[in-house]
Amino acid sequence: MATVELTTANFDEVTEQPGIVLVDFWADWCGPCKRFAPIYERSSEKHEDVVFGKVDTEAQQDLAVRYGIQSIPTIMAVRDGVVVFAQPGMLPESALESLIEQVQALDMEDVRKQLADHEHSH
Template sequence: MATVELTTGNFDEVTEQPGIVLVDFWADWCGPCKRFAPVYERSSEKHEDIVFGKIDTEAHQEVAAKFDIRSIPTIMAVRDGVIVFAQPGALPESALESLIEQVQALDMDDVRKQLAEHAEHSH
């Protein structure tokens, strides 16, 4: 499956669906983003069960602001509507594959429980 262009309009709809969604925050002027693009594209072809989204931070600054994206590229992983990973920096292919395996291996019931506990403690 090729990468999906994310926009302000479809971002929530795509990232809130069940399953795994990766998001690549990028911009046209960013050299590392351009070098990372083919790596991301290759991974998207290997993992047809995962949505590989890309969002242009220049065109959709409000989405970048909402997630406090300060440097690009930033890779974010969302599983079942929950952000489980976000880190700036282009990943080498092996690290991207490793991230995908880790996200696939997560016990989402456990993740939700931890989030709920964290929310209770932060009030």
């Protein structure tokens, strides 16, 4: 599956669906982003059940601000509408594959319970 361009118009619609959405926050002037792009594309070909989204932080500054993106590339993983991972820095292919496996293995009931507990304790 090819990557999907995410904008403020479609971001929530795409990320709130059941399943896994990876988001690559990038910009045209960013060298590491350009080096990461083919890795991300290759991974998207391998995992047809995962949505691979890209956010151009120059064009979509509202999204970058909303998620506190301070350095790019930042990779974010969303599963069933919940952000389960976000980390700046370029990932080598093996680390990206490992991240996808970890997100697939998550027990989402447990994740939601932890989020609820966290919200109650503040």
